Amino acid sequence: MGRYVLRRLIQMIPVFVGATFLIFVMVYALGDPVSALFGDRGPDPATAKALREEFNLDKPVWQQYLLYMGDILTGDFGTAFNGEPVTALMDRAFPISFRLMVTALVFEMLIGITLGVITGLRRGRSLDTSVLVLTLAVIAVPTFVLGTTAQYFLGVEFGWIDPAVSPDARLDELIVPGLILSLVSLAYVTRLTRTSVAENTRADYIRTAVAKGLPRRRVTVRHLLRNSLIPVITYLGADVGTLMAGAIVTERIFNIQGVGYQLYQGILRQNSPTVVGFVVVLVLIFLLANLLVDLMYAVLDPRIRYA
Amino acid sequence: MPDQAPEALKKSGALSETETLKKEAIPTAAAPATVVEAGPAPGRPRSLWSDAWHELRRRPTFLIAATIILVLFVMAAFPGWFTSVSPREADLTTNYLKEPQLTHFFSPEWLGYNQQGQSIWARMVHGTRASIIIGVAVTAIVLVFGGLVGMLAGYFGGWIDAILSRIVDVFLGIPFLLGTMVILVSFDTRTEWTVIMALAFLGWTTIARVMRGSVISVKQADYVAAARSLGAGTWRIMLRHILPNALAPVIVVAMVALGGYITAEAVLSFLGIGLTEPAISWGGDINRAQDRIRVAEHILLYPSILLSITILSFLMLGDAVRDALDPKLR
Numbered sequence: 103m104g105r106y107v108l109r110r111l112i113q114m115i116p117v118f119v120g121a122t123f124l125i126f127v128m129v130y131a132l133g134d135p136v137s138a139l140f141g142d143r144g145p146d147p148a149t150a151k152a153l154r155e156e157f158n159l160d161k162p163v164w165q166q167y168l169l170y171m172g173d174i175l176t177g178d179f180g181t182a183f184n185g186e187p188v189t190a191l192m193d194r195a196f197p198i199s200f201r202l203m204v205t206a207l208v209f210e211m212l213i214g215i216t217l218g219v220i221t222g223l224r225r226g227r228s229l230d231t232s233v234l235v236l237t238l239a240v241i242a243v244p245t246f247v248l249g250t251t252a253q254y255f256l257g258v259e260f261g262w263i264d265p266a267v268s269p270d271a272r273l274d275e276l277i278v279p280g281l282i283l284s285l286v287s288l289a290y291v292t293r294l295t296r297t298s299v300a301e302n303t304r305a306d307y308i309r310t311a312v313a314k315g316l317p318r319r320r321v322t323v324r325h326l327l328r329n330s331l332i333p334v335i336t337y338l339g340a341d342v343g344t345l346m347a348g349a350i351v352t353e354r355i356f357n358i359q360g361v362g363y364q365l366y367q368g369i370l371r372q373n374s375p376t377v378v379g380f381v382v383v384l385v386l387i388f389l390l391a392n393l394l395v396d397l398m399y400a401v402l403d404p405r406i407r408y409a
Numbered sequence: 410m411p412d413q414a415p416e417a418l419k420k421s422g423a424l425s426e427t428e429t430l431k432k433e434a435i436p437t438a439a440a441p442a443t444v445v446e447a448g449p450a451p452g453r454p455r456s457l458w459s460d461a462w463h464e465l466r467r468r469p470t471f472l473i474a475a476t477i478i479l480v481l482f483v484m485a486a487f488p489g490w491f492t493s494v495s496p497r498e499a500d501l502t503t504n505y506l507k508e509p510q511l512t513h514f515f516s517p518e519w520l521g522y523n524q525q526g527q528s529i530w531a532r533m534v535h536g537t538r539a540s541i542i543i544g545v546a547v548t549a550i551v552l553v554f555g556g557l558v559g560m561l562a563g564y565f566g567g568w569i570d571a572i573l574s575r576i577v578d579v580f581l582g583i584p585f586l587l588g589t590m591v592i593l594v595s596f597d598t599r600t601e602w603t604v605i606m607a608l609a610f611l612g613w614t615t616i617a618r619v620m621r622g623s624v625i626s627v628k629q630a631d632y633v634a635a636a637r638s639l640g641a642g643t644w645r646i647m648l649r650h651i652l653p654n655a656l657a658p659v660i661v662v663a664m665v666a667l668g669g670y671i672t673a674e675a676v677l678s679f680l681g682i683g684l685t686e687p688a689i690s691w692g693g694d695i696n697r698a699q700d701r702i703r704v705a706e707h708i709l710l711y712p713s714i715l716l717s718i719t720i721l722s723f724l725m726l727g728d729a730v731r732d733a734l735d736p737k738l739r
Binding site (some may be wrong): 116117118120121123125128129134155187239240241242243244245246247256260343344347349350355365366369370372377381384385388389 | 414429505531575576578579580582583586587588590591592594595627647668672675679680681682692697699702703706707716718720721728
């Protein structure tokens with residue numbers, strides 16, 4: 103187990119380097135951080151040159167990348183457009199987005215898996231069909247439409263929630279945004295669980311379990327669910343990264359000052375240290391979440407062992 | 410196992426080609442049902458695709474989705490057939506607070522006017538083109554490029570697979586929406602093609618992964634070994650024997666992805682990083698409608714409905730095709 107984890111961590115290094123280099127090139131080669139600093143009025147050539155030298159922008163991209171990575175390894179992520187160190191933005195943004203992500207994930211697991219099991223066991227019935235249609239509708243209506251509508255009705259018309267989340271982003275304020283953020287994934291989790299459960303109900307071990315007289319509940323939870331959850335866990339694991347990064351729309355609608363908000367500001371202002379710094383952390387989270395998923399397989403399916 | 414059925418059996422029509430082709434369709438419980446439900450094809454045996462087509466024609470969801478998509482394509486190609494007003498014709502004396510005249514079907518005022526006094530219906534009709542072009546073009550590029558990468562990785566395996574798969578991992582590590590935003594923000598004017606390139610640049614990995622998995626499962630089949638023993642070349646085996654049989658799951662994923670690309674364009678336009686003015690895009694219109702939602706929700710409502718229906722149609726189409734191509738679920 104320990105050796106497996108170590109091997110996986112080592113395998114992550116090239117992917118991590120590749121992904122961060124790619125985003126680095128995209129930000130630095132496509133955009134022009136120096137002219138972005140000056141807005142619509144072009145910078146004075148001498149100032150621009152001095153700035154380019156100060157931020158190593160006159161060197162080739164691979165050298166810039168190495169210098170940047172060297173800084174990151176010593177904990178220096180550079181400064182954001184407002185003069186604050188990027189790490190200070192991260193300290194504020196990541197806990198908020200993490201809370202939002204956990205809220206969304208809880209909704210996905212509780213509602214998504216429950217609905218998936220219920221519909222999977224009742225394939226073809228009216229409940230199954232209506233849930234299936236509902237999930238399609240939820241996937242089809244874009245988050246920004248759902249978000250603005252929910253904000254308008256719940257926040258403005260009925261006054262049940264605050265239309266905008268306060269800067270602390272307490273957990274109770276994040277319930278509705280978390281639900282909105284989770285909806286698309288929730289629909290996918292439902293469908294995935296449904297398919298998986300429906301396939302496994304026909305498996306031999308379920309027939310055996312029923313035949314040896316186990317109560318229905320135990321068969322469903324211990325035998326069926328445990329085996330059906332593997333694809334769902336894979337999806338949820340990949341979703342952790344997506345939810346952290348993909349909350350741009352939700353965070354913008356509800357004015358949550360998390361990762362998505364900071365990234366949106368950074369991208370609009372073409373502030374390279376913010377964008378690259380946040381993405382580096384996001385890539386790391388994405389990779390670690392996937393490793394965690396692979397380790398979860400062994401818990402769910404004892405046949406899978408990692409030597 | 411059904412995938413080991415000899416070629417001769419296939420010709421008798423007793424076994425539909427579906428079973429011979431679908432490597433992963435192994436559950437014994439499902440296999441006999443397929444034969445019965447596929448129906449006795451008198452005379453010539455059906456291929457996987459014609460079998461799926463027979464199945465599809467009877468499905469209401471497929472027929473509805475296909476009809477809507479057809480209408481959307483016509484709307485994108487000939488917007489003039491649906492509205493006589495120009496989407497850019499603005500009349501500031503037309504108050505956007507005026508209620509939509511829902512009974513005046515397809516007249517310029519039937520869905521109301523926006524803040525600039527432009528007909529919402531005209532803008533919806535003319536906005537179709539951007540969404541459809543972007544969806545179709547990105548899917549086409551991604552299918553060709555991702556399909557090629559997946560095919561090479563799956564067929565050759567070994568170090569080629571190792572390298573290509575790592576490259577795919579690298580691209581997957583970058584969040585999709587975020588990456589496209591980073592690319593697009595560096596362009597001052599963004600046309601359909603800028604958005605298409607940005608989406609395709611990060612989107613091809615999904616198809617590559619599916620194609621790779623599909624090719625790996627197909628290349629073990631007996632008919633591939635047979636073709637090879639008959640002396641068929643690498644390219645012939647890949648294009649004539651593996652590709653047609655590995656394509657089904659890829660097509661399904663591509664159809665669902667097409668809806669996803671249309672969503673992505675709308676989201677980008679909503680965030681103000683999509684198409685730039687004067688391009689007409691549903692997402693952009695929805696974005697501009699937001700600040701009037703309290704007094705004139707119709708500006709936001711109708712483009713949102715059309716956008717959702719479009720995405721829903723592609724999802725339903727993908728769902729129906731998947732069910733038709735996968736005998737396991739019948």
